[in-house]
Amino acid sequence: MNKPFYDNLRRFLTPFYSLLWPSKVTGAEHIPQEGGFILCANHAHARDCLYLAVRLPKRRYTYLGKAELFQNPIAKLVIGEKGLGAIPISRGNADLGAIRVALKTIADGHGLGIFPQGTRSRDNSPTPMLNGVSMIAIRAGVPIIPVYIDAPYRLFRSVDVSVGAPIDISDLGKKYDANTMSEVTHRIEKSIWSMRKA
16 A cells, blocks of 8 residues: 555545545444454445445555456556555455465554445345355454435435444454355454434
């Protein structure tokens, strides 16, 4: 991650996002002051990662992003290693290389951002979340912070951000069987969608 680039882009976007999508942020105190953690959010738009960077400025976040995004030279410059520091991951298979980088990011004391749905839900309707985050969460053993973005983004409409309390999976141990990973995913899914307004 290019920290000056990240911080300058956040400062640049803040007034525009505040004008276009005024918002209220609740629960930001749940984001750890220091140390590694996992930020899990619903996914409605490509701008979600930048929106959270602006709305939750307490920390910087390194996101897992689909490998296809990095095929575009401009996108790669912005979100890649020389920009926001996103980690490319191949969807549809166990990308062990990406998982190792993600775990090192957490071990180095940084925040790892993940959208467990795996793809965008443009109208922000609840869609199933995938087990990929569970393997990382179990292995890392760090706080899992659920976040709900009240999308979709419509000009001059409030897009609020809610941050929930850390998700407790300590009772599940360090098992990687299908049932355990599904339970972790279920808890993450339940925590995120429980913050959705009726």
